[in-house]
Amino acid sequence: MRTLVSPARLRTPRGKTVYWTVFSLVLLGFTAAFLFPLYWAVTGAMKSAPELARAPSPIVPEVWHPESYAQAWQEMDLARYFLNTVVVAGGAWLFQLAVDVPAAYALSKLRPVLGNAIMGLMLATLMLPASALLVPTYLTIVDVPLVHANLINSPAAIWLPAAANAFNIYLLKRFFDQIPGELLEAATIDGAGPVRILVRIVLPISRPVLAVVSIFAIVGAWKDFIWPLLVFPDPGAQTLSVALQRMEPDMPLNLVLAGLVLAGLPMVGIFLVFQRQILAGLTAGSVKG
Incomplete structure (x- = not known):
């Protein structure tokens, strides 16, 4: 060539x-x-x-x-904000897996009526800038429809909007599409239902893409700033990104930098530990039958 x-x-x-x-x-x-x-x-x-x-x-x-x-850790009370961020990121991760995995499985293998149209509408939301969704999402969180609950200063204000992620659903669906239909048909003949097939067959062979989706969910929630700034006006409930920005005018610049470095260490550690699974999930394009 x-x-x-x-x-x-x-x-x-x-x-x-x-x-x-x-x-x-x-x-x-x-x-x-x-x-x-x-x-x-x-x-x-x-x-x-x-x-x-x-x-x-x-x-x-x-x-x-x-x-x-050490001075930044003590003076900025980073332990509290680390805990808040872990709760927010962990809950966002669990909610995304609980919603995105069944949604992708249904669109890929159960093939509902108008499934392609639903997938297209989900992907269309990726074309909208995140800032355009801030106001309607905030109004929904302030007064949740049907239950009329106010989720301000609650981790649920992060968990619920993050649950349905169109990109993760698309990524999971593309992976599930590569799973041989004969494998699922054999399980159906043996008497397994859709839920059992998902739990016992699909999820074990989908570990690479689940690792990628998990990393995206955790990192996205960990580093998010604008949305936590809106829904956590109480300083005691704020995440690291918001707390560091709030304390920046009153702290020496070197301590602010130290806080930023400490806030980024967990994400760097996660990538170094799980980089093999992340790369495997990003390059996964087929499943051996």
Whole structure:
């Protein structure tokens, strides 16, 4: 296959040298672009506040202050906000799995009437900007239809709107479509109903895509800012992203950076631990029969 550089030229010593030089420079450039902001945040938290505010601030701290992280944890009461965020993210994850998995399974294998139209309407919601949905969603949360409950300052204000996620339903449906119909038909002949087939057959072989959906749900709830800012006016109920923004004017800049780094560590840890499952789920396109 002909590319910008022919395979014959790439096999020459000069071609190999040029290729690996360009490849290494591009790789180092992209790596630096991604890692430098992280380095700046981690080391910036270990500078003194005057040193961090200096323009330009030194790349390497003149005097290291690692105690800034412990100070930020105590003075900003991050343990409480970590707990609030864990409750919000964990509940959003459970609600999304409870709603999205059965919905995707029904659209993929049970094939209801107008199923394609329903899927199309779900995907159409992805075309709307999130800001356009803030007002109607907020009015719904303030006065939930039928039950007339006010969910302000309640984690349910995050859980319920996050439950039906069109992208996750589409991702799950595409994976379920690859499951051989003969496998489910054999289970039906053995007397298994739709719920038992879902629990005993479909879910065990769908672990890669379930891992991806779980990561999307947890990370989305963990880093969300605008919606928690609206529904958690009580400081004691706020999540990390909202609490850090609220305390920022009254805290030294190095402590704010330390709080931001601590808030991001759980998500980085989740990715490092489950990166194999995440990549497997993103590239899953078929299921062996």
